[in-house]
Amino acid sequence: MPIQILGVNEIGFESGNATITAGRQLPWLQATAAADVWKEWKPTYRDVVLLDGANKVVGIYNLSSHDLGVATNYADLRALFVAAANAN
Numbered sequence: 886m887p888i889q890i891l892g893v894n895e896i897g898f899e900s901g902n903a904t905i906t907a908g909r910q911l912p913w914l915q916a917t918a919a920a921d922v923w924k925e926w927k928p929t930y931r932d933v934v935l936l937d938g939a940n941k942v943v944g945i946y947n948l949s950s951h952d953l954g955v956a957t958n959y960a961d962l963r964a965l966f967v968a969a970a971n972a973n
Contacts, residue, residue, distance in 0.1 A: 886938055886970045893934075895923045935965055937972035944969060 891912035894902060899915060906913045916923050926934050926942055935944040944965050951958040 888966050888970045893922055896921060933962065933965075935969040937969055943972055 889912075891914060892905070893914045893916055894905070896916050896918065902913065902915060922934075926945075928934055928945065929947065931948040933946040933948060934942055935946065937943045946962050946965055951962065953959045953962065
């Protein structure tokens with residue numbers, strides 16, 4: 886299964902959407918009352934939420950705690966992406 890990466894913004898922070906997406910190609914979704922993934926996933930600031938093929942959370946990796954400039958952290962997150970892609 887191919888790996889897809891996108892950003893999701895929490896309800897109440899919509900005013901920053903234009904800034905965060907300017908000059909970028911990463912898909913960016915805005916959580917809404919009808920589809921509030923923040924409430925469902927309960928992430929903290931800078932969490933990478935990994936989903937399986939059925940869109941179930943299979944892992945969470947925080948980028949504040951794990952600087953991707955550190956090779957082992959980068960490798961660990963990459964391995965989590967691959968594992969999530971191969972789940973289901």
